[in-house]
Amino acid sequence: MSENLDKSNINEAGKSKSSDSEQGLEDAVEVSDEALQKKIKSGSPSTQRVQRPHSSPPRFVTVEELLETAKGVTNMALAHEIVINGDFQIKPVELPEDSLEKRVKDIVHKAFWDCLSVQLSEVPPTYDRAIKLVGEIKETLLSFLLPGHTRLRNQITEVLDLDLIKQEAENGALDISKLAEFIIGMMGTLCAPVRDEEVKKLKDIKEIVPLFRAIFSVLDLMKVDMANFAVSSIRPHLMQQSIEYERKQFQEFLEKQPNSLDFVTQWLQEATDDLMSQKYKNALPAAGGAAGSGDGPQLDPVAVQNYAYLKLLKWDHLHRPFPETVLMDHSRFQEFQLQLEQLTVLGAVLLVTFSMAAPGIASRADFAEKLKMIVKILLTDMHLP
DSSP states (O other): OHHHHHHHHHHHHHHHHHHHHHHHHHHHHHHHHHHHHHHHHTOOOOOOOOOOOSOSOOOOOOHHHHHHHHHHHHHHHHHHHHHHOTTOOOOOOOOOTTOHHHHHHHHHHHHHHHHHHHHHHSSSOOOHHHHHHHHHHHHHHHHTOOTTOHHHHHHHHHHTOHHHHHHHHHTTOOOHHHHHHHHHHHHHHHSOGGGHHHHHHHTTOOSHHHHHHHHHHHHHHHHHHHHHHHHHHHHHHHHHHHHHHHHHHHHHHHHHOTTTTHHHHHHHHHHHHHHHHHHHHHHHHHTTTOOSOSSOOOOOHHHHHHHHHHHHTTOOTTTSOOOGGGGGGHHHHHHHHHHHHHHHHHHHHHHHHHHHSOHHHHTOTTHHHHHHHHHHHHTTTTTOO
């Protein structure tokens, strides 16, 4: 009886230890996936200077043409990312703590708010800077409105009438706290639910200068929310027109700079040559070794394109420039390549293990899954030096 109890206790302890280890493996697999994503996003290897393929000589362009082209590329890259990445979101800019830009920004902002505090502390108070801030807040609130928000638009325009506010300031009748109260209430009406807490905190700030500073901080977050709302709204329309839009943009680049797609031409030509050589080799035995008869093997353009995309999964990112038309997905193809190499090693390990292991081990249901998780963890940093 005691022996049976001991065995049952041992089995239960083994099961709990097994479940704990499996949970640890799953957590580690998630960490390995995140590490792979960070590895891609941290930056690809710097491309070295390579010789461009032979083509027509480059045409000199003006600064205006260069700026216009750069703007077109930026817009196309943004539209492409919105269509391809369903989780795409605009995020607030966060400057590094020790960066020069952040130090300059902090100094300038502090000087501005100190000047505002000095003006409001005068007897009588000077409201010039405060009225300018109210004007900026008014424009920002109006930018959040949709065309149908007529009542809110009229309400903002009426209460935040700058001419009336200036007259009240000149006559000593301006109640800046009442304006701030109206602004906070309107922000609570227009903000996304995720910003309700930040807007509520504004009501607890009693001093004018810190209140204005906090209002502008929350308004910046609301601008980001509005931009993300606009992105989600236009995504369905972009998905319908993205192909034609990108084709039109590349056609315009090609007309302005004839050699702007040289690497695409080289990439497709290599794929065509590889397929032609394969077809030619296969055609020789069928023709009994006779060469030079007929027109030769014909290639399907779709087959060439598919083969060219497969070549991107074996691309030498360190020494070869990426084709221009797929440059916006460069990081995605790098991620695919790393995943493919991991899957190749993983498949080889599973194949060798199952061919060499005893039938009793190989037939266990959880053996393959556990081995796969362990190998995936071990391969997490396989691409690091």
